[in-house]
Amino acid sequence: xxxxxxxxxxxxxxxxxxxxxxxxxxxxxPVKFFTPAILLASLVTPLPAQWLEHRTPGIxxxxxxxxxxxxxxxxxxxxxxxxxxxxxxxxxxxxxxIGERSLGDLKPADVQPWAQALVKQRxxxxxxxxxxxxxxxxxxxxxxxxxxxxxxxTPALIAILDDxxxxxxxxxxxxALETDPNPSWMGYSVGHWxxxxxxxxxxxxxxRTWLVGGxxxxxxxxxxxxxxxxxxxxxxxxxxxxxPGVYAKPWTIQVPAQLAVDTELLESICNEQSDDGQQHWVxxxxxxxxxxxxxxxxxxAKYTGxxxxxxxxxxxxxxxxxxxxxxxxxxxxxxxxxLIPQSETSFTGTGLTYxxxxxxxxxxxxxxxGHVSGDYxxxxxx
Numbered sequence: 001x002x003x004x005x006x007x008x009x010x011x012x013x014x015x016x017x018x019x020x021x022x023x024x025x026x027x028x029x030p031v032k033f034f035t036p037a038i039l040l041a042s043l044v045t046p047l048p049a050q051w052l053e054h055r056t057p058g059i060x061x062x063x064x065x066x067x068x069x070x071x072x073x074x075x076x077x078x079x080x081x082x083x084x085x086x087x088x089x090x091x092x093x094x095x096x097x098i099g100e101r102s103l104g105d106l107k108p109a110d111v112q113p114w115a116q117a118l119v120k121q122r123x124x125x126x127x128x129x130x131x132x133x134x135x136x137x138x139x140x141x142x143x144x145x146x147x148x149x150x151x152x153x154t155p156a157l158i159a160i161l162d163d164x165x166x167x168x169x170x171x172x173x174x175x176a177l178e179t180d181p182n183p184s185w186m187g188y189s190v191g192h193w194x195x196x197x198x199x200x201x202x203x204x205x206x207x208r209t210w211l212v213g214g215x216x217x218x219x220x221x222x223x224x225x226x227x228x229x230x231x232x233x234x235x236x237x238x239x240x241x242x243x244p245g246v247y248a249k250p251w252t253i254q255v256p257a258q259l260a261v262d263t264e265l266l267e268s269i270c271n272e273q274s275d276d277g278q279q280h281w282v283x284x285x286x287x288x289x290x291x292x293x294x295x296x297x298x299x300x301a302k303y304t305g306x307x308x309x310x311x312x313x314x315x316x317x318x319x320x321x322x323x324x325x326x327x328x329x330x331x332x333x334x335x336x337x338x339l340i341p342q343s344e345t346s347f348t349g350t351g352l353t354y355x356x357x358x359x360x361x362x363x364x365x366x367x368x369x370g371h372v373s374g375d376y377x378x379x380x381x382x
Contacts, residue, residue: 051264059261060232067261069233076153081196081229084153086265087257089237091146103213104253115216115246122214124286131208135270137166137185139209140202140223143239144255148265158191158198163268170200177201183219185209198227211241212253218245233259288340288348295341297325303356303364309378311369318367318378320354329354331369 060071074082108116122129132138138145142162150161156173170189178188181204191200202223211217221243228236235257242250300322307318319330320339327347328336340349347354353370357377369376 052266053262054264056261056263067233067259069231069259069261071232073229073231076155078155080193081198082153083151083158083198083227083229083235086148086150086260086263087235088148088260089144089146089255089257091144091255103215104251106215106247106251106253110248110251111215112246118216119214122210127214130210130214132210137209139185139205140187140217140221140241141209141211142166142168142186143223143225143237144212144253148260150265161265163265164270165267172198178204183207187223194226196228198225200225200227216246217241217243220245224250233261235259288342291342292340293343295344297322299344299362300325300327302358302362303327303367305364306381307367307378308381309376311371311376316369316376316378318354318369320364320367 056067060068062068074084076082111119127133132141142160148163152159152161156171158170158172160168160170166186168186168189170191172191172193174192175190177190181188183204183206185206185208187202187205189200189202191198193199200223202225203221205217205219205221205223207217207219207221209217221241224240224242226238230236237255237257238252239255240250240252241247304320304322304327307320309316317332321328321330321336327339327341329339330336338349339347339354341347345356345358347356355368355370355375356364357366357368359365364380366377366379369378
């Protein structure tokens, strides 16, 4: 079966480590493949991380001292919305894996047959060839990948910083976008304001990175982003990909973000090594279906309900439903995904694993959701 881990990371604060491990490493996960002992060994010695709980100064707060995320959005001296701040990109869904993320308005008929076949191949081998798992930059997927990013806005440019020390520069000084650029990992970007929306045009990406969902692109890819900050604590992002070498028409996905307050961004560096764990990437996704077992629907019905708990540093809701003789799971309001039983209580197929804890009557009281970063237990609410 599949066991995987990407290259090791040197880090300096365990909550940020876990966040990066999940957002940067989650792939299809048919079985428990990463033990806590191995995980902890890879985190090096954690240092005091007081900044992770540092109270953000100068932000609007309610009477009880909590950040007022619905307050009016700040503006710059020239009246433009100020995007400056630490933002957490919210991808939602069951796991954010290949084949699991929503691809917006992209339809199979819009994708070249060779690209469809390539995505199926990447799903089958758990995405082990993803260049990001080899410690390379994310390229155009940078905007649609979950995690924290710091925006720094000036009159002439906007810089976006990531915890892996990659960055983007969006020039807003009126310059034209490169028309014949030397391809690069992060491409070239220029922006302009359309009312209160920042419109960013990007071009010049090399073809070595993947888009959301494991989809490929060529060096002719053009990306358009539209950033809007409707209030103090929320940002709306629409990302459109246009690549006639792969897709029959442009396609757009929506990516919300929330201001991360009373915390800080700590670096999490990917170390490129000769032994990056690739020898452990074995097995195929199709092995999951071959190993599935039959579970009586009467048993499955005892697992349905809403489960809540804490995943990393935030709340998480997992809804389990039954349709016919199959269980489905939806995490944090994401799409319903089918669960494939590996035993009477253990399931997989969403890129994560789910194990139900039962009482003496066989009714589930908790569900344990398995991630690369470990297991998370959520209590049944109803």
